[in-house]
Amino acid sequence: MNTLDTYAENTWCPGCGNFGILNAFKKAIVKLEEKGINREYIVISAGIGCHAKIFDYLNISGLYSLHGRDIATIQGMKIANPELNVITFSGDGNAMGEGLAHTIFAAKRNFDMTLILHNNGVYALTTGQYTPLSEKGWKGPSTPKGSVEEPLNALAIMLEAGATFIARGFPGKQAHLTDIMVKAIEHKGFSFIEILQPTVAYNDTWQFYRENTEILEKEPKSFDEAMKNVKRKDKLPIGIFYRIKKPTFHEELYGNWNPVRNRISREKRFQLLKQYLT
Amino acid sequence: MKKAASVASQIFIERGRQVFQMDDYMSLIRGGHNFSVISTATRDIYSHYMKADLIINSDKRSYEMHADELDKNGLIIYNSDEIDNAEGIGVPFYSEAKKFPAKNLLYGVGAVAILACSIGISKNDLNEIIKREYPHFVEDNISFANFIYDYVFPKLNNKFEIENGDKKRPILTGNQSIAFGAIAGGLDVYFGYPMTPASSILHTLASQTDKFGLAIVHPENEIAVINMAIGSAFAGAKAMVGSSGGGFALMSEGFSLAGMTEAPVLCVLSMRPGPATGVPTYTEQGDLNFALNVGHGEFLRIVACPCSVKEAFYLSAEMLDLVWKFQTPGILLTEKHLSESSMTVDINMENTKWAEPKYHKNGNYKRYLDTEDGISPLLFPPSKNVIKWNSYEHDELGITTENPELITKMHNKRYKKDMHIIDFLKQLKTVNVYGNGGPLIFTYGSTTMSVLEALHYGDIEATIIQPIYLRPFPVWELERYKDEPVITIELSKMGQFTSLLKEKANIKSKNLINKYDGRPFDPIELAKKIKEVI
Ligand SMILES: Cc1ncc(C[n+]2csc(CCOP(=O)(O)OP(=O)(O)O)c2C)c(N)n1
Ligand code: SF4
Numbered sequence: 167m168n169t170l171d172t173y174a175e176n177t178w179c180p181g182c183g184n185f186g187i188l189n190a191f192k193k194a195i196v197k198l199e200e201k202g203i204n205r206e207y208i209v210i211s212a213g214i215g216c217h218a219k220i221f222d223y224l225n226i227s228g229l230y231s232l233h234g235r236d237i238a239t240i241q242g243m244k245i246a247n248p249e250l251n252v253i254t255f256s257g258d259g260n261a262m263g264e265g266l267a268h269t270i271f272a273a274k275r276n277f278d279m280t281l282i283l284h285n286n287g288v289y290a291l292t293t294g295q296y297t298p299l300s301e302k303g304w305k306g307p308s309t310p311k312g313s314v315e316e317p318l319n320a321l322a323i324m325l326e327a328g329a330t331f332i333a334r335g336f337p338g339k340q341a342h343l344t345d346i347m348v349k350a351i352e353h354k355g356f357s358f359i360e361i362l363q364p365t366v367a368y369n370d371t372w373q374f375y376r377e378n379t380e381i382l383e384k385e386p387k388s389f390d391e392a393m394k395n396v397k398r399k400d401k402l403p404i405g406i407f408y409r410i411k412k413p414t415f416h417e418e419l420y421g422n423w424n425p426v427r428n429r430i431s432r433e434k435r436f437q438l439l440k441q442y443l444t
Numbered sequence: 445m446k447k448a449a450s451v452a453s454q455i456f457i458e459r460g461r462q463v464f465q466m467d468d469y470m471s472l473i474r475g476g477h478n479f480s481v482i483s484t485a486t487r488d489i490y491s492h493y494m495k496a497d498l499i500i501n502s503d504k505r506s507y508e509m510h511a512d513e514l515d516k517n518g519l520i521i522y523n524s525d526e527i528d529n530a531e532g533i534g535v536p537f538y539s540e541a542k543k544f545p546a547k548n549l550l551y552g553v554g555a556v557a558i559l560a561c562s563i564g565i566s567k568n569d570l571n572e573i574i575k576r577e578y579p580h581f582v583e584d585n586i587s588f589a590n591f592i593y594d595y596v597f598p599k600l601n602n603k604f605e606i607e608n609g610d611k612k613r614p615i616l617t618g619n620q621s622i623a624f625g626a627i628a629g630g631l632d633v634y635f636g637y638p639m640t641p642a643s644s645i646l647h648t649l650a651s652q653t654d655k656f657g658l659a660i661v662h663p664e665n666e667i668a669v670i671n672m673a674i675g676s677a678f679a680g681a682k683a684m685v686g687s688s689g690g691g692f693a694l695m696s697e698g699f700s701l702a703g704m705t706e707a708p709v710l711c712v713l714s715m716r717p718g719p720a721t722g723v724p725t726y727t728e729q730g731d732l733n734f735a736l737n738v739g740h741g742e743f744l745r746i747v748a749c750p751c752s753v754k755e756a757f758y759l760s761a762e763m764l765d766l767v768w769k770f771q772t773p774g775i776l777l778t779e780k781h782l783s784e785s786s787m788t789v790d791i792n793m794e795n796t797k798w799a800e801p802k803y804h805k806n807g808n809y810k811r812y813l814d815t816e817d818g819i820s821p822l823l824f825p826p827s828k829n830v831i832k833w834n835s836y837e838h839d840e841l842g843i844t845t846e847n848p849e850l851i852t853k854m855h856n857k858r859y860k861k862d863m864h865i866i867d868f869l870k871q872l873k874t875v876n877v878y879g880n881g882g883p884l885i886f887t888y889g890s891t892t893m894s895v896l897e898a899l900h901y902g903d904i905e906a907t908i909i910q911p912i913y914l915r916p917f918p919v920w921e922l923e924r925y926k927d928e929p930v931i932t933i934e935l936s937k938m939g940q941f942t943s944l945l946k947e948k949a950n951i952k953s954k955n956l957i958n959k960y961d962g963r964p965f966d967p968i969e970l971a972k973k974i975k976e977v978i
């Protein structure tokens with residue numbers, strides 16, 4: 167069996183929350199293989215940012231995309247070959263700023279994919295500017311007096327947009343995070359995991375999350391209950407908030423078809439085109 | 445009226461004639477002024493003629509706009525409910541149509557009846573045509589058609605005797621031809637966001653989804669369009685996208701990503717007058733420089749532009765093959781005038797290319813293997829091998845790098861393909877030359893057809909040279925014209941094509957005939973302009 171590691175030099179800051187995400191994901195891959203989802207069928211993408219470096223650290227096929235466009239990239243992969251399991255690693259700037267339209271539409275069309283959101287509350291790779299998810303007042307180099315905007319709530323937006331699997335995890339709770347990843351990837355439809363990711367360089371939230379996260383006792387039973395939980399401020403619940411079955415985009419688009427596997431031959435195409443060309 | 449025009453074209457086609465149909469419409473859904481011009485011949489015909497034998501106007505505004513376009517032996521029809529005693533034949537369109545519930549839909553039927561009468565089609569045959577083409581309210585349509593037919597009969601009966609042509613041909617718009625050509629060439633998936641004049645590629649393909657097993661997706665915006673296409677190519681699907689200038693501008697970042705990841709993606713760019721929103725439903729060739737330069741960073745691209753509906757078919761398949769062979773993005777450049785005009789065509793599908801890339805055979809895999817020709821064999825997931833495509837500069841395996849030697853090496857690897865693309869193109873038809881002798885006229889795209897028709901009309905002896913490929917520019921075919929005085933003809937204010945000829949092939953234009961009012965050249969007007977400069 168190939169290792170899941172590559173020779174790429176890891177350049178994350180020591181203590182960065184991304185390490186915990188990488189480790190949980192590798193464990194999730196192993197678990198998925200035990201369940202019969204082979205890693206050959208898993209393809210990944212990533213945006214651009216600290217989070218996205220995970221692409222180089224994982225010995226898994228995929229396409230290292232552009233800032234915010236990874237969400238579109240992996241949809242293209244799946245549309246071409248629906249037997250692939252597609253997963254993207256996105257930053258909060260990436261998926262909720264530059265690529266927001268793609269994120270909302272992927273949820274809206276219940277696209278069968280998993281979006282792992284590394285929410286560190288900053289544009290880390292570009293030196294700590296506020297993001298769409300930063301708290302009001304965040305002082306970064308582009309907002310030295312503090313950001314004047316209210317943050318978005320990513321999970322609430324995803325619920326509203328039509329996501330069929332919504333969860334939150336924390337790298338400090340490895341086994342829990344791994345389990346969420348496995349379930350998200352197994353889920354048929356749009357899975358969204360917000361990961362509370364401490365960035366030691368800009369927003370060291372390790373302590374805060376250790377004290378304020380709380381594993382959901384049981385999975386909420388309804389949309390409204392899920393919404394209430396994702397909006398909680400007193401404590402930050404982690405776990406699966408919402409999970410429903412709904413037809414996915416590619417099934418609705420072409421049923422059991424597979425455009426690359428079932429490609430119609432040249433001869434057959436000619437025969438069918440005759441109707442228009444003679 | 446557009447429907448009536450296609451019925452009229454069909455009438456000529458049934459008689460074995462060739463047809464060129466140009467639809468002129470405004471960017472609105474109802475009302476305004478729309479018209480179609482159909483020209484027909486028993487030879488290849490490359491353009492509509494604004495000077496007409498028969499002009500049918502259903503309202504006053506049309507009459508006023510088109511009255512002076514009548515040929516001296518022609519006939520003009522006006523609506524006698526709106527105008528009295530004008531030059532031509534008055535027909536009471538409104539008052540007659542008012543008797544029927546679907547009155548607004550009847551003017552087209554009336555126009556078909558008038559055409560039928562004027563070329564000697566019997567009332568019986570007309571009724572068959574109406575039944576076939578206008579099945580809704582068929583009884584009303586027939587009554588109305590018969591009324592109009594009888595009404596104009598005394599003045600119009602068989603006024604224009606037309607010969608039958610040699611055979612019945614299919615008629616296609618340029619966009620249909622691009623869509624069908626891509627299907628014949630191996631297309632699997634198409635992504636598009638509506639934008640005139642490219643939308644009908646999306647519509648044509650969407651209507652063929654089930655038949656050809658295609659995936660056709662209209663996502664949130666053009667940025668998604670190009671990035672999805674690149675993702676699809678990663679998974680092994682032959683992907684195409686299409687838009688006009690504004691939408692393609694949004695794709696420019698993704699176009700550059702295709703350059704870096706060496707993603708084979710074919711982009712159709714159908715030009716309309718710009719900048720910005722410009723004039724959505726009209727034509728221009730103002731995006732040539734854009735197509736040649738779009739995308740940040742240095743990477744190879746292939747750009748080609750067809751001259752006719754027929755050429756669009758083959759070129760669409762050929763470009764799909766080229767982008768896959770050389771793993772770099774390509775642009776099939778065209779204009780509204782080609783995209784949305786209809787022409788009778790003779791297409792032999794056996795002559796189309798089929799996209800065939802170089803595949804990895806066995807053993808360890810490196811996505812960006814630095815080979816002799818720079819082309820790294822392709823492999824698609826699922827695979828035991830790890831396949832990494834990367835937007836950052838990368839090593840052969842596709843892992844990000846900032847190493848100076850590797851950066852240089854990978855730039856060189858990608859650029860190596862240039863020579864091989866050129867060698868390959870040298871075996872293809874990259875330049876069309878029409879005629880020999882007389883002055884040299886350089887033109888490209890659908891303007892070529894206007895020039896061909898102008899030479900025919902004006903009985904002008906000249907040689908037309910039309911580069912099909914614009915990047916790489918086929919200088920090897922153009923060497924011999926270097927020191928010749930040439931005329932250039934294009935639909936561009938700044939003469940972008942003229943500059944390209946100078947820059948790449950050192951061919952200097954002594955006369956630029958250009959036009960930029962959103963309308964294609966009319967052959968008569970163009971013949972006059974050509975005569976002025978030769
Ligand atoms: C189109 C574009 N705009 C801007 C950038 C520069 N850029 C790189 S990473 C980044 C922010 C990343 O923030 P986030 O997605 O939160 O990732 P993080 O670094 O925090 O993991 C930006 C703006 C870019 N690469 N591309
Ligand atoms: S800057 Fe923050 S997110 Fe980036 S590697 Fe360092 S700790 Fe991690």
Ligand SMILES: [Mg+2]
Nearest residue numbers: 257258288289
């Ligand atoms: Mg971030």
